[in-house]
Amino acid sequence: MKTGGCHLKKNLQIWTVVILTLFLFPVIIQFIPEESKISNSKIIKENALIVYASNIVEEEVPDEEPEMIVEAEPEQKIGNLLLYFTHSTEAYQPITKNIDGKVAVSHHQTENVIRMGDKLKAQLDLYGLETDTFKKAVPYTRAYQDMRPYVKKRISEKEYDLIIDIHRDSVGPEKTTLVHGTERYAKVAFVVGTDNPNYKKNEAMTNRLKEEMEKRIPGITRNVIPKGGAGVDGKYNQDLHPNIILLELGGIGNTEDELSRTIAVIAESIKEIIDQIEEK
Structure with missing residues (x-):
């Protein structure tokens, strides 16, 4: 207890x-x-x-957004130009001699007016001009007749503001060379076929280019040479378009430096003409 x-x-x-x-x-x-x-x-x-x-x-915290990629807009080209070469193998003796190391020749498969045309196209591209080059080789004899269907076809496929058939004159450097200041230039001549019923239009555009070149380098052009009648082609396919210009770029004895300086003047003059056309 x-x-x-x-x-x-x-x-x-x-x-x-x-x-x-x-x-x-x-x-x-x-x-x-x-x-x-x-x-x-x-x-x-x-x-x-x-x-x-x-x-x-x-x-x-928002979801991370994917990085935006802004694509650059393609450069807007102006004008429509066509360069072609009826006598495509015409060459310059100083250039062919430097290339081959042989006696100078007046015709060459690669060192010819086509290469000068490529230089002109490059200059026109820098100005934002839309430029096509047509490089069709035809036999030297009957060259204008053989070239005609090809030029006609190209013109039917696209509308061009200016078309230039580039040649080289056969006369010597004493007639085709200009000394301006301290620089030497290859002089340019023009041919207009008067058997074309509308040749006045081609002549007007030719004179327009000649005048623009003269504004920049006085004396850089020679004459506008009218050709028609027996013994010559007389049309030079200029009847296919009112703005076809036949241009003789220098002569057989001009150097590449002389030609290059002149090509720069041609390009600048063409740019001025195209700008005027675009404004209208």
Whole structure:
């Protein structure tokens, strides 16, 4: 009986402590310093804020957009020009001699007026002019008749503002060379076929190019040579289009430097004419 009384006494003591603690806790908590409460509360709030901010950042980051590639617009070309070569193998003796190291010849398969035409095209391209080159080799004899169907076909396929048939004159350098300032130029002559019933239109465009060249380098052109009647072609296919110009670029004895300087003047003059056409 004594042992049971001891257990009962201990139980009563435990319950007494528990009950006192529950009643006294509200009183005790009032004596805890306010700073301690604020600090604990602040830590809880800051932790909550940090977590919340992290979530917001994740939600606000947009998906990475693919990089935009802006394609450059193609250069706008102006005008429509055609270069062709009825006598495609006509060459310049100083050039062929330098290339082959042999006695100069007046005809060559590669060093000829076609290569000069490529130089002119390159200059015209720099000015933004749309330029086609037509390189069809035909036999030298009856060249205009053999070339005619090819030129006619090209003209029917596309509308051109200016067409130039590039040749080389057979006269010597004393007639085809100009010294202007400190530079030497190959002089240019023109041919107009008067058996073409509308040759006046070709002549007008030819004179237009001649005048533009003379404005830049006085004396760089020779004459506009009219040809018709017996013993000559008389049309030179100029009847196929009112703006076909037959141009004699230098002569048999002109050097590449002289020709290149003249080609630059021709290109600049053509650009001026095309600009005038575009304005209209």
